Amino acid sequence: MSDSPSMSSAAHVYKRLVPQPMRSAAASTVPGSVRRKVKRRIARTLSRREARLHLRALSRVRKADFGRSExxxxxxxxxxxxxxxxxxxxxxxxxxxxxxxxxxxxxxxxxxxxxxxxxxxxxxxxxxxxxxxxxxxxxxxxxxxxxxxxxxxxxxxxxxxxxxxxxxxxxxxxxxxxxxxxxxxxxxxxxxxxxxxxxxxxxxxxxxxxxxxxxxxxxxxxxxxxxxxxxxxxxxxxxxxxxxxxxxxxxxxxxxxxxxxDIPRLEEIAFPVDVVLEWQHATPWGEELLRAALRSVHQYAPWIDVVHVVAQAPVPQWLHRGEHLTVTPGLLGAEHRLHRLPDLADHFLLLRPGALLGRPVRPFDYFTPHGSTRPRRGPWTAEESFSPWAGAAYAATGCTIGHGYAPGPQPHSTAILGRLDSTDAGALSPPDGQLHSVVPGTHPVDGLAHHIGYVAGLADLSGEASAALHAAHPHIGNHLERLLARRDSQQMHFFGLGSEAALSGDGTEAVLGFLRRYFPVASPFERQAPDHMDARP
Known part of the structure; x- marks a missing residue:
């Protein structure tokens, strides 16, 4: 039978040992049964040799004793x-x-x-x-x-x-x-x-x-x-x-x-990247959103340097502060001033409540090697075109807008936020996405900052889509099962967990159950994993 070069097939060895003229002569003078018998003997000899070599290799692996799983x-x-x-x-x-x-x-x-x-x-x-x-x-x-x-x-x-x-x-x-x-x-x-x-x-x-x-x-x-x-x-x-x-x-x-x-890669990001997480809702579902966000960063973005939690409410007791996680008091509606956070890197990802990473990501997915951001572009509707942020963005730059920006994690830089803070356009107050009855459109800070960066040549738009779901959606369970089975969304954003419709219709519990199954591995930012995380569903 045909096999790899390590074993060689009997036919291959036969061809190497017997020259072509002799094989041609044997084909006409030696009975086929004799030729087949010779090849079977060669095959048995090769099999025995391969078995001995395999046992020797297996002995070396067992002796080394590395890489055992639980x-x-x-x-x-x-x-x-x-x-x-x-x-x-x-x-x-x-x-x-x-x-x-x-x-x-x-x-x-x-x-x-x-x-x-x-x-x-x-x-x-x-x-x-x-x-x-x-x-x-x-x-x-x-x-x-x-x-x-x-x-x-x-x-x-x-x-x-x-x-x-x-x-x-x-x-x-x-x-x-x-x-x-x-x-x-x-x-x-x-x-x-x-x-x-x-x-x-x-x-x-x-x-x-x-x-x-x-x-x-x-x-x-x-x-x-x-x-x-x-x-x-x-x-x-x-x-x-x-x-x-x-x-x-x-x-x-x-x-x-x-x-x-050992040379730099074309898409290699040499500068540090931080994460800014907003903590806003001191509720059980708010804690689960924060926990899931931390786990998504730990699981899918291990290259993140420091996680900065901007707290607009008392932080949970299980949050573990350390070298790679800081907690800073913040004011609601002050996102355009995030560049003033102490020790914040020049480039960072902003995760609002409900924003999560769903698959492994690279720094290059959000930034270019020379420091420009790569914001995630979203749909552009008539409602978006008449939104306050669109008018403010046009007034600040003199350039029209042709697209919105997707929910989920968005890249930002302190340089662009500094430009935004120097204008009068950064104080727009968006609705609370976790209390709103529908999925909101482009967040004003994202829209303004990314448009200002794009006009200034500091932002290069990306087409990666985000999965946005409202917890009160009538078929939320089907969407969650699809996300769990496929795990193909690079980033996700869940809205409406605190809305009356989601709380009364079990939509909030469905999302929380999904998060526990999607992110079962505790992050180093948690003091102790809750009991329900260790139980098999």
Whole structure:
């Protein structure tokens, strides 16, 4: 049967050992049964050899004893997953990286990280000559830590449901130049699964000896270059240089790359970004909105530097102040003066009550490398065009407005807010979105600040959409189940949790139940997770 180069097929070995003229002569003189018998013996010999090598690789993995999960569970589609308390997307990515690189190190296979085009996945490069050894090391790893393997180039995912410890999971490995190793991970409540769109991709680089100095040639483009000197020095590189979704944390162990790859990325954000959270409603549902906002930042934006809570009411007792969270008293309607907050970074995300991150985000999703904001554009209606903020924006800039701005987290800069504060347009009072009977339109501060920034060349509009829902919507349950099942909204905003219709119609409770299931992992900004967060729904 056909197999990977690490095992080789009997037919392949037969072709290598017997020259073409002899094979042609044998085809006409030697009975077919004899030829088949010879090939079966070769296949059995290769299988025994591969079994011995696999046991040796498995012994090395078990001896290393790394990357154990708390327990294994079945995923909703029947595959095997791993449970980790406090799991985040960034932690899962680092666990995957450490598993693969430790297995390669145990097998003494040289490797280096590559800044791949896809920011969601970490890419590891090895030489093509080590392809057989890599297969044995990874198959042994996936037997000890159940995961899955698919071919990326050429694309073929028909083995996605077969555990990587099975031989048939590697049937496409022989022709593959890039493969992906995936582990499915979850937290104890099994509400949040990570890994399906991540994983570690292994590239097989070939040696080019046409020049005096040998080079390694990559099988596909990356952010830097496809050809590097084979004798290039290895250097350390932080995860944030390999993946824009990762945290900038010098205390964590870096990866290894070649010196030619350690250069700034085109979309790399070098300046710090903070978050400003507004705390306004001292109610049980208001606390749940604040808790969910903190958890969304912790889960999906680990690169955030400091969270500033602007408190318009006494803060909850469970809020944990520290180096990365501050609490500052604030006045209602003073958002246009947020740039005066002490120690606030020049660039920050503003999350009003109900605004949440729903998927991993990068700094580049909200800012450009040279410091401009990338505000989220929203719909433009006749009602918006006659709103007070539209008139104030035109009066402040002399330029007309052609679009609104979406609810949810919005990027701001102190430079733009300083310009807004110097005008008379920043004091517009919007309705309270959590008490309003409908989803409000563009927030005046967003509309004014982003329009002023756009006219001044300090804002570059983004088209990413936000999911906005009112808790009193008659079919709110269906929308929430869809959001929970798909988890495809990069940002969300819930309104009306304090409205009479939502409180009397169980809409508020439906949203709170959704938040507990969508964000089950506690953030470091909480002193203690509530009991209902630890219970399986």
């Amino acid at each position: 327990r294994r569970v079945r995923t909703p589609d029947g595959r095997v997953g791993h449970v980790h308390t406090g799991l985040t997307v960034d932690l899962a990515r680092r666990l995957d990286h450490d598993l693969v690189t430790n297995a390669l190190d145990a097998a003494e296979i040289p490797w280096f990280a590559v800044p791949a085009l896809d920011d969601r996945r970490v890419c590891i490069a090895v030489e093509h000559r080590d392809k057989g050894a890599v297969r044995r090391a990874l198959r042994a790893l996936l037997e000890e830590h159940t995961g899955y393997v698919v071919s990326v180039s050429p694309g073929n995912n028909d083995t996605a449901m077969i555990p990587g410890s099975h031989v048939r999971a590697w049937k496409n490995y022989g022709k593959a130049t890039v493969v992906r190793i995936t582990w499915l991970r979850t937290e104890p409540t099994e509400n949040h699964w990570v890994g399906e769109d991540q994983g570690i991709e292994i590239e097989f680089w070939t040696v080019n000896a046409d020049l005096p100095h040998e080079r390694l040639i990559g099988p596909r483009p990356n952010r830097v270059q496809r050809a590097v000197p084979r004798d290039a020095l290895g250097v350390e590189i932080g995860f944030n240089r390999l993946c824009g979704y990762s945290d900038v944390d010098a205390s964590l162990e870096p990866s290894i790359t070649l010196e030619g790859f």
